Amino acid sequence: MTLLSIVVPLKDEEANVRPLYERVCAALGGEGPWELVLVDDGSTDGTFAELERLAAADSRVKVIRLRRNYGQSAAMQAGLDAATGRIVATMDGDLQNDPADIPHMLRKLEEGYDVVLGQRVHRQDGLVVRKLPSWVANWLIRRVLRVPFRDFGCTLRLMRREALEGITLYGEMHRFLTALLVLQGGNVTQMPVQHHPRTAGRSKYTLSRTFRVLLDLLTVKFQGSFQTRPMHLFGTLGLICLLLGTTGIGVAAVMKYTTGPGMTANPLFLLGAVTDLIGIQFLSLGLMGEVLTRVYYESQGKRPYLVRESRNLSAAPRNDNGLHRQAA
Numbered sequence: 001m002t003l004l005s006i007v008v009p010l011k012d013e014e015a016n017v018r019p020l021y022e023r024v025c026a027a028l029g030g031e032g033p034w035e036l037v038l039v040d041d042g043s044t045d046g047t048f049a050e051l052e053r054l055a056a057a058d059s060r061v062k063v064i065r066l067r068r069n070y071g072q073s074a075a076m077q078a079g080l081d082a083a084t085g086r087i088v089a090t091m092d093g094d095l096q097n098d099p100a101d102i103p104h105m106l107r108k109l110e111e112g113y114d115v116v117l118g119q120r121v122h123r124q125d126g127l128v129v130r131k132l133p134s135w136v137a138n139w140l141i142r143r144v145l146r147v148p149f150r151d152f153g154c155t156l157r158l159m160r161r162e163a164l165e166g167i168t169l170y171g172e173m174h175r176f177l178t179a180l181l182v183l184q185g186g187n188v189t190q191m192p193v194q195h196h197p198r199t200a201g202r203s204k205y206t207l208s209r210t211f212r213v214l215l216d217l218l219t220v221k222f223q224g225s226f227q228t229r230p231m232h233l234f235g236t237l238g239l240i241c242l243l244l245g246t247t248g249i250g251v252a253a254v255m256k257y258t259t260g261p262g263m264t265a266n267p268l269f270l271l272g273a274v275t276d277l278i279g280i281q282f283l284s285l286g287l288m289g290e291v292l293t294r295v296y297y298e299s300q301g302k303r304p305y306l307v308r309e310s311r312n313l314s315a316a317p318r319n320d321n322g323l324h325r326q327a328a
């Protein structure tokens with residue numbers, strides 16, 4: 001049977017470690033082989049001691065301890081790297097996600113999906129600090145990335161291993177993992193899951209994360225739409241600036257010989273010149289981006305595409321990591 005890996009980043013969750021393990025055991029008792037990958041992201045309480053005890057008692061529990069607190073994205077990436085299952089589940093370690101939903105999500109995944117994302121229908125969080133910023137962020141993600149799902153912040157998700165090829169989480173990109181999977185062609189669906197109030201430990205979420213979501217959203221939009229063609233973005237902005245700047249200079253020249261004032265006294269001339277310079281800078285950024293794109297892909301043997309499957313090829317096409325994928 002297919003091995004299932006459950007990846008859980010943890011930061012100062014001493015009181016939640018054993019209840020989490022017990023709930024996973026209860027939920028997955030009849031689901032075949034599984035492993036629980038627990039990542040200690042620089043905890044300062046007794047979290048790691050609890051993890052050590054679990055690992056010593058159950059060989060299905062894998063424990064990774066990071067040298068310091070790197071953030072949830074880095075901790076999740078460490079767990080994904082250590083996971084060996086063909087199906088990977090991620091969830092939070094604060095017991096707000098319920099492992100009992102995993103079997104239902106497995107049934108949904110077997111319908112042919114690459115990813116099943118949870119949707120917290122009855123979310124048990126504060127309105128001002130958690131719910132309202134989340135609603136705004138989800139609305140922005142839907143509009144900017146044109147991805148239809150309503151809850152991108154739910155960490156509970158199931159993914160096939162092959163869907164994760166070519167994705168590495170940097171910064172705080174864990175919240176955009178589902179969007180990245182959609183943008184690279186994954187077959188993704190969303191289903192309702194349970195959400196419980198936190199009963200132990202302290203939430204690490206603050207309002208400052210909302211602003212970081214906006215910055216990360218720009219990064220994801222660029223990666224999804226312009227990573228292999230940066231000139232299309234910067235070149236378009238550059239041409240618009242050059243058009244506006246040239247128009248401003250032209251209007252200033254016409255005014256000099258008609259209604260006045262002179263060129264040097266007309267703010268349109270200065271504004272047009274500055275806008276033209278900005279346009280040239282955008283074009284230069286586009287050219288440099290094109291060069292860097294080629295260096296990035298060609299120096300590492302990467303390809304600007306991912307192959308889902310193939311038929312009757314003499315050699316299996318390579319994925320973006322330069323590895324051969326088995327032909328179907």
